[in-house]
Amino acid sequence: MTQSASGRVTREKHGHLFLIGLDRATKRNAFDLDMFNDLFVAYGEFERDSEARVALVFAHGEHFTGGLDLANIGPAFAAGWQPPQDSCDPFGVFGGPRTSKPVIVAAQGYCFTIGIELMLASDVCLCSSNARFAQMEVQRGILPFGGATLRLPKIAGWGNAMRWLLTGDEFDAFEAYRLGLVQEVLASEELMPRALQLAERIAAQAPLGVQATLASARQAVAEGEAAAIASFATQVPALMASEDAAEGVRAMLERRPGNFKGR
Numbered sequence: 001m002t003q004s005a006s007g008r009v010t011r012e013k014h015g016h017l018f019l020i021g022l023d024r025a026t027k028r029n030a031f032d033l034d035m036f037n038d039l040f041v042a043y044g045e046f047e048r049d050s051e052a053r054v055a056l057v058f059a060h061g062e063h064f065t066g067g068l069d070l071a072n073i074g075p076a077f078a079a080g081w082q083p084p085q086d087s088c089d090p091f092g093v094f095g096g097p098r099t100s101k102p103v104i105v106a107a108q109g110y111c112f113t114i115g116i117e118l119m120l121a122s123d124v125c126l127c128s129s130n131a132r133f134a135q136m137e138v139q140r141g142i143l144p145f146g147g148a149t150l151r152l153p154k155i156a157g158w159g160n161a162m163r164w165l166l167t168g169d170e171f172d173a174f175e176a177y178r179l180g181l182v183q184e185v186l187a188s189e190e191l192m193p194r195a196l197q198l199a200e201r202i203a204a205q206a207p208l209g210v211q212a213t214l215a216s217a218r219q220a221v222a223e224g225e226a227a228a229i230a231s232f233a234t235q236v237p238a239l240m241a242s243e244d245a246a247e248g249v250r251a252m253l254e255r256r257p258g259n260f261k262g263r
Contacts, residue, residue, distance in 0.1 A: 008035035009042050010060070016203040017196070018045075018052035025061025031114055032072040033081075040087035040096065047088045047099040053203040053210070053262070055103045056195055057090075057118065063109030064131070065118075070140065077145075091121045091146045100211050102202055106195035107131055108188060117146030119181060120155070123214065124202075126195050127173050128188040133181070136168035154221075155180040206244040207262035 010021035020042045022029040029035075046055045059065060068074075083089060089096035090103075091114075105119045108128040116135050119125045135152075137144045144165065152161040156179040164171060164179075173185045186194050202210060212235050220228035239245055244260045251258035 008032070009038040011042055011045065013049075013052065014196070015200075016051060016053040017199050018049060018055045020046065020055055020057045022057070022059040022065060025059075025063075027069070028063045028066035028110055029059050029061060030066040030069040032069040033076050036068075036073060037084050037087075039090055040083050040094075043088035043090050043099050043103075044084075044086050047097075047101065048086075050262075053101060053207050054199045055099070055101065056106065056199045057103060057122065058106045058192060058195065059108065061109075064107035064111040065113075065115035066110050067113035067115065067134075067136070091117055093121075093145070093147045093150070100215065101207075102210060102214055104195055104199050104202075106191050107182075108191055113137060113144065114146050116152075116181065117144060117148050120151040121147050124198065125182045126184045126186060126191060126198070127176060127182045128191045129173050129185055130188055131173040131176065131182075131185075132170050133164075133172070133176050134168060134170040135165050138166060139168040152179075152181075204257065204260075206242075206248060206258060206260040208239060208242055208244050209248075212239055 008022075008024055010019075010023050012019040012021070020039070022035065022039075024030065024032070024035055043055070046052050083094050083096040087096055088099045092098050102124070103122040105122045105125045106127070107115060107119065107125065108131055111119070111127070111131055112134045113136060116133055135144055135148050143149065148165060152165065160179055173182070176182045177185050184194065216228050216231065216235065219231060243263050244258070247260060248258050
């Protein structure tokens with residue numbers, strides 16, 4: 001396991017998995033400016049690592065995050081904060097590039113404000129049964145600016161989203177599941193084993209196919225179905241000509257799992 005100079009976010013490689021750990025546990029992993037910057041940098045490292053196929057974002061300690069440390073981070077945003085150099089935007093709203101590879105989030109305990117928005121910007125989310133969620137910006141005189149107003153209405157429906165966005169009230173893991181914020185709710189001791197299992201399952205698939213699937217789905221959401229359909233004309237021939245596609249056919253004929261190389 002490695003840490004950045006700020007010591008706010010850990011990195012750890014497990015085969016093709018890239019584990020990113022929020023590590024300000026004494027402050028309930030509340031995001032100060034160092035942690036916020038460090039998360040962007042960690043995503044950039046994941047994107048550039050050619051061996052890393054899936055990222056798993058988790059938190060050290062009892063809580064995923066208590067949200068933004070507004071007293072610390074507020075002045076930077078008021079002054080027009082910009083993402084660090086060579087980083088990727090975990091939230092997809094701050095102007096930097098996004099990672100092209102899948103991200104899984106495993107959340108426990110408190111998961112407030114920016115934590116929810118990190119989940120909404122990720123691809124698969126799990127939580128423990130003791131998780132508690134709140135998008136409480138309206139209680140602090142601001143609005144959610146990490147993507148909740150964009151994405152929660154899409155996944156949960158307008159009324160369901162406004163119920164929580166306009167009140168800032170807390171909701172539990174099972175409401176998060178009902179809303180579509182998380183895909184599975186697990187006992188606390190089962191959360192990380194299940195998240196690792198799921199990440200390994202995705203990492204075992206053909207990397208080019210996984211990334212193309214993710215890119216197509218994102219394009220359909222952002223630009224509409226017609227744009228995503230138009231991209232098939234270049235995506236499909238390129239994938240069909242790849243070594244991984246040939247391996248996929250061999251694996252099917254030989255009735256074995258594919259041994260994919262990402263080329």
